[in-house]
Amino acid sequence: MDASSAPQPSPSASGRAALLIVDVQRDFCPGGALPAPGCLRIIAPLNAYLARARALRMPVYASRDWHPAVTTHFKAYGGPWPPHCVQGTEGAEFHPSLELPPDTIVVSKGDDPERPGYSAFEGRTPDGRPLADDLRHRGIAHLYVAGLTTDYCVRQTVLDGLAAGLRVTVLTDAVAAIDARPGDGEQALAEMSAKGAALASGADSLAA
Numbered sequence: 193m194d195a196s197s198a199p200q201p202s203p204s205a206s207g208r209a210a211l212l213i214v215d216v217q218r219d220f221c222p223g224g225a226l227p228a229p230g231c232l233r234i235i236a237p238l239n240a241y242l243a244r245a246r247a248l249r250m251p252v253y254a255s256r257d258w259h260p261a262v263t264t265h266f267k268a269y270g271g272p273w274p275p276h277c278v279q280g281t282e283g284a285e286f287h288p289s290l291e292l293p294p295d296t297i298v299v300s301k302g303d304d305p306e307r308p309g310y311s312a313f314e315g316r317t318p319d320g321r322p323l324a325d326d327l328r329h330r331g332i333a334h335l336y337v338a339g340l341t342t343d344y345c346v347r348q349t350v351l352d353g354l355a356a357g358l359r360v361t362v363l364t365d366a367v368a369a370i371d372a373r374p375g376d377g378e379q380a381l382a383e384m385s386a387k388g389a390a391l392a393s394g395a396d397s398l399a400a
Contacts, residue, residue, distance in 0.1 A: 207333025
């Protein structure tokens with residue numbers, strides 16, 4: 193979908209909007225522990241969305257996996273994935289080419305060793321506030337979501353946002369999938385759309 197056909201929310205219809213960048217961390221990029229194929233193509237669109245959000249004075253959130261070294265999320269402890277985004281490691285850092293503004297609200301998730309923490313709605317802001325509570329506090333009713341990965345953390349974040357009663361738009365030119373099974377990413381987009389998420393692309397899709 194191009195920007196001209198993308199849904200254009202109005203403040204009166206949707207309340208305040210925010211941009212959420214999901215898990216654009218070194219370990220999900222080339223050279224990392226669990227890279228999403230083709231993920232570097234989304235950096236330029238992400239930065240365009242970030243610039244647009246700054247121009248609109250739109251709050252920006254960035255979630256990150258923040259796993260402990262020992263967690264049931266990792267293969268060695270019964271989970272499906274190799275170790276990645278371990279707290280305090282280089283792999284857990286945001287990708288250096290991602291131009292996050294200084295006032296970005298970082299949401300840390302996956303720090304419970306018994307839970308995978310796919311959804312940003314399982315995370316907390318630096319002051320310990322759950323994401324849903326922080327969004328309500330700021331009057332956010334419409335969430336634009338981009339980042340990694342389409343079939344896991346983006347998907348679950350979007351579904352949880354919809355379940356929380358938010359309007360959610362997935363920025364399709366700024367997501368990439370793991371595709372553990374071929375087609376997982378496309379299937380995730382179809383599921384999110386069927387559940388009520390809008391699909392859009394192009395920085396002009398963002399409206400405050």
